[in-house]
Amino acid sequence: MERILTRGKLAAETGCNIETIRFYEKIGLMPDPKRTVAGYRQYAPADRARLQFILRARELGFSIADLRDLLGLVDGGDYTCAEVKQLTLAHLRSVRARIADLKRLEKTLASVSAQCDGDSVPQCPIIDALFQPVL
Structure with a gap:
């Protein structure tokens, strides 16, 4: 016999907020429950598995649009590993680009903060740097 869960039990078992489950239903990532x-x-157990899939994909940084694409493949039932890999590699490129941006940000903040002595004076090189035009 299938183990049927209420929304509250589904939330508790997956560690997902009830409002998040509602949101995923509203935007169509989760089907309307019986x-x-x-x-x-x-x-049903299939709903729990789908929610866990969504939660894990979100942990890995997949966007809602990415999830729609992945779940569209899964729901169609005729996906290939190559299709899934293509979506995953596109996401990986995006992640790597964000990491590169964060490294540039870290370098800039370290440089700007190193110019500041932290004195109790009204002039601050950090404020001056923030007033500089973005290149």
Whole structure:
């Protein structure tokens, strides 16, 4: 017999906020759950697995659009590993670009903060640097 969960139990078992589950249902990442005659939502093991997939993909930084693409492949049932890899490699390129941006940001902040003595004077090289035009 399938183990049916309420939304609260689904949230507790997956560590996901109830409002997040509602959001994923609203935007179509999670299907509308079956309901009892009294209107209570019922989540099956497949719903739990799908939510865990979504949560793990979000942990890895996949966007909602990326998730739609991945789940579209899964839901279609005829995806290939090559298609999944293509989406994953595109995401990896994006992650690497953000890392490069963060490294530039770190270098700039380290340089600017090194110019400041931290004295109790009104002139601050950090403020002066922030007023400089962006290149």
